[in-house]
Amino acid sequence: xxxxxxxxxxxxxxKSLNSFEAILILRDTHRIFARIWELNTRAILxxxxxxxxxxxxxxxxxxxxxxxxxLLNTKQARNLNPWMLMGxxxxxxxxxxxxxxxPLEVNLRSILARxxxxxxxxxxxxxxxxxxxxxxxxxxxxxxADLYQADVExxxxxxxxxxCTVRLPDEDAARMxxxxxxxxxxxxxxxxxxxxYEELHQxxxxxxxxxxxxxxxxxxxxxxxxxxxxxxxxxxxxxIQSLRYLGFEGPIKLNDPEQTFCIFEDCEWGVKEPxxxxxxxxxxxxxxxxxxxxxxxKRKYLSTTSMDSELALVTANLTQAAAxxxxxxxxxxxxxxxxxxxxxxxxxMGSDIDGREVRGxxxxxxxxxxxxxxxxxKCLDNFIADLTHTPLRSGRFLDGIICDPPYGxxxxxxxxxxxxxxxxxxxxxxxxxxHLQDKYIPPKKPYSFERMLDDVLDFAARSLVDxxxxxxxxxxxxxxxxxxxxxxxxYLEIVSVCVQAFNKxxxxxxxxxxxxxxxxxxxxxxxxKTIAETGHTANDLNSFRKRYFEGFKEPLPAxxxxxx
Numbered sequence: 210x211x212x213x214x215x216x217x218x219x220x221x222x223x224k225s226l227n228s229f230e231a232i233l234i235l236r237d238t239h240r241i242f243a244r245i246w247e248l249n250t251r252a253i254l255x256x257x258x259x260x261x262x263x264x265x266x267x268x269x270x271x272x273x274x275x276x277x278x279x280l281l282n283t284k285q286a287r288n289l290n291p292w293m294l295m296g297x298x299x300x301x302x303x304x305x306x307x308x309x310x311x312p313l314e315v316n317l318r319s320i321l322a323r324x325x326x327x328x329x330x331x332x333x334x335x336x337x338x339x340x341x342x343x344x345x346x347x348x349x350x351x352x353x354a355d356l357y358q359a360d361v362e363x364x365x366x367x368x369x370x371x372x373c374t375v376r377l378p379d380e381d382a383a384r385m386x387x388x389x390x391x392x393x394x395x396x397x398x399x400x401x402x403x404x405x406y407e408e409l410h411q412x413x414x415x416x417x418x419x420x421x422x423x424x425x426x427x428x429x430x431x432x433x434x435x436x437x438x439x440x441x442x443x444x445x446x447x448x449i450q451s452l453r454y455l456g457f458e459g460p461i462k463l464n465d466p467e468q469t470f471c472i473f474e475d476c477e478w479g480v481k482e483p484x485x486x487x488x489x490x491x492x493x494x495x496x497x498x499x500x501x502x503x504x505x506x507k508r509k510y511l512s513t514t515s516m517d518s519e520l521a522l523v524t525a526n527l528t529q530a531a532a533x534x535x536x537x538x539x540x541x542x543x544x545x546x547x548x549x550x551x552x553x554x555x556x557x558m559g560s561d562i563d564g565r566e567v568r569g570x571x572x573x574x575x576x577x578x579x580x581x582x583x584x585x586x587k588c589l590d591n592f593i594a595d596l597t598h599t600p601l602r603s604g605r606f607l608d609g610i611i612c613d614p615p616y617g618x619x620x621x622x623x624x625x626x627x628x629x630x631x632x633x634x635x636x637x638x639x640x641x642x643x644h645l646q647d648k649y650i651p652p653k654k655p656y657s658f659e660r661m662l663d664d665v666l667d668f669a670a671r672s673l674v675d676x677x678x679x680x681x682x683x684x685x686x687x688x689x690x691x692x693x694x695x696x697x698x699x700y701l702e703i704v705s706v707c708v709q710a711f712n713k714x715x716x717x718x719x720x721x722x723x724x725x726x727x728x729x730x731x732x733x734x735x736x737x738k739t740i741a742e743t744g745h746t747a748n749d750l751n752s753f754r755k756r757y758f759e760g761f762k763e764p765l766p767a768x769x770x771x772x773x
Contacts (some may be wrong), residue, residue, distance in 0.1 A: 394494065
């Protein structure tokens with residue numbers, strides 16, 4: 210009788226059941242059901258998990274819980290993850306665009322942890338950062354947490370350490386943040402921490418003894434990472450053996466284990482004994498692997514001012530580029546920022562006053578860069594334009610603006626127009642107006658750097674939707690206070706300030722959020738908008754350029770100028 214039924218009907222029978230216990234009973238009643246279960250584990254469990262989430266909001270009964278433990282110990286169930294539950298075969302297929310954070314997006318182990326740990330809010334996570342671009346790391350995670358509406362609390366963070374402890378709603382939120390992060394290596398469920406190994410072992414037992422049995426039969430491996438120090442193999446062996454009380458009985462697999470447990474030691478330089486130790490279970494790794502794909506060394510169309518691919522991707526994260534969003538770069542150059550935003554699913558467009566950059570050369574241009582990465586469908590358009598004479602329609606329709614304006618060092622900043630403000634007569638060449646020909650270069654006039662920053666903010670305030678973000682790079686001398694000189698606007702709120710230091714100067718990445726009209730701050734007005742620009746040379750109009758060519762020397766006292 211059963212053998213005559215189509216497989217899809219048997220799968221539907223499984224899906225119609227109302228508990229995990231009923232699934233177990235049906236699976237064991239006949240070998241045909243056992244075979245259907247083996248081939249359709251994901252679909253069956255997905256249907257049941259969705260029912261439980263919407264019906265009981267994770268409140269499983271005792272019979273369900275007992276059956277759930279058995280299901281979890283099957284190979285198929287252990288290998289499930291949120292990506293599979295949502296119908297994606299592999300998390301690697303979408304390393305940058307996790308599904309929406311909905312109740313049905315659950316991880317089976319995460320549910321079990323909620324059931325076994327009475328206070329789910331007490332679970333903390335360890336983020337392992339790269340020790341690079343230190344002022345960007347926290348801002349990146351905060352931007353991603355805001356994008357996915359996941360509350361994140363930083364419990365311990367220092368720019369001088371790659372280890373950071375945070376509190377997150379659950380394992381799924383941790384996975385979403387790290388899967389898209391560029392400045393972290395991974396996130397770990399924190400099992401314990403201490404200033405020495407005796408404290409560490411005590412904390413592990415206090416925090417997690419109730420869930421050790423969950424991983425008793427899983428394949429596993431241990432890793433030891435020491436920051437600013439190194440452990441010998443013998444020392445690593447002794448440290449791992451000190452954790453034998455965890456009672457893991459599964460096979461040890463160095464390649465692709467089901468669980469990876471890590472010990473992190475934070476040491477002072479030249480001091481072997483760690484000042485802090487953490488122990489955690491790997492939840493997810495970051496997207497740093499994509500840096501090799503987007504490295505400028507492999508990009509076909511470049512210029513001397515193309516933004517580093519890592520910082521471009523980080524800037525896209527701070528701007529919250531994502532699928533369904535429209536982003537614009539008004540200083541597009543060779544398209545580094547639009548490509549980074551397109552990687553995260555956003556539709557992008559760009560413009561530049563330099564037509565040579567937009568048109569490209571020798572058959573290479575911005576569009577060929579999009580083609581190189583298979584992102585042509587995310588490229589809306591690129592056009593020649595000046596931000597102060599934009600052809601874009603007036604209105605608030607942009608989700609983000611991302612740009613690295615020219616600093617005016619190699620040549621002074623310019624904007625379209627004549628120096629005296631007069632209009633020029635049309636010049637005709639072979640019966641065609643010169644300004645309509647492809648090789649036409651329009652006249653330009655000097656432009657104040659400070660005025661340009663204000664124009665960018667004013668354009669963002671007029672073009673961004675509520676909550677839309679502006680990410681703007683700007684240079685500064687190192688002897689200036691970081692808090693000074695940041696342009697402000699009454700409709701834009703500063704979200705983060707990140708600094709990349711060089712020798713005698715730095716550049717800052719300023720990220721703003723567009724406020725709702727009723728939230729505007731009337732006391733914040735553009736800094737130089739109403740100041741008449743009396744300078745005529747590039748140095749007069751750009752104080753940074755002047756100091757750059759002066760070698761950032763300390764200004765002389767006023768009396769020295771007078772006395773000679």
